[in-house]
Amino acid sequence: MKNFLMVTLPFLLFSCQQKENKSTTVSSSDSIQVTQNAEESKIENRTENKQTGDTIFMNFKNEQNIYIAEGTVDSIHSRIYVKFKNEESGELNAKIMPPTGKGNIRFNQIIFPDKTSDGPFGMDMKIPLKQKGSYILVIGHSQMADNPFWGKFKVELENKKVAE
Structure with a gap:
């Protein structure tokens, strides 16, 4: 039983770390979309005085x-x-x-x-x-x-x- 836990524990830890790394990656098309939205909001703010x-x-x-x-x-x-x-x-x-x-x-x-x-x-x-x-x-x-x-x-x- 000890051997089974010793073998499966590293696999569980390794698999959890991979999921976190996958979720933090951003493709270049996503970053382009974010900058376009930021530029559009700047243009809107130029024409309006907002609270x-x-x-x-x-x-x-x-x-x-x-x-x-x-x-x-x-x-x-x-x-x-x-x-x-x-x-x-x-x-x-x-x-x-x-x-x-x-x-x-x-x-x-x-x-x-x-x-x-x-x-x-x-x-x-x-x-x-x-x-x-x-x-x-x-x-x-x-x-x-x-x-x-x-x-x-x-x-x-x-x-x-x-x-x-």
Whole structure:
């Protein structure tokens, strides 16, 4: 009986290792397909500003020179951070549009490139942008009101040049 176990044990160990090696091999056609899918997703991301986690990166403007994105506020992400870059001074016109038209959602704060901040605001915001750099808008519900907002919303940002 001992001899039988001594002979079969190495075969079992060897066969298990072969299965693991076979499952980890990738053919060249599979890797080509993966890179094509990654390139397609990069192209899609170039045309849309999407929420990733609790942050919306505003990188692309539409034909009217307006940043537009959809976001979602839920129990995990009760505050959404909208990041955008400003290259020239002007006035920021920002709007939050929930699907129902109303809700307990607002711009809680704007953080300027020099790390100063201002707020709170409402669902609409007009503020001069005098600094160049990265801005952050914090969107969430008002702590002073009942019924926090949960769900999807749309946000629009437009930087209008101010004639001086």
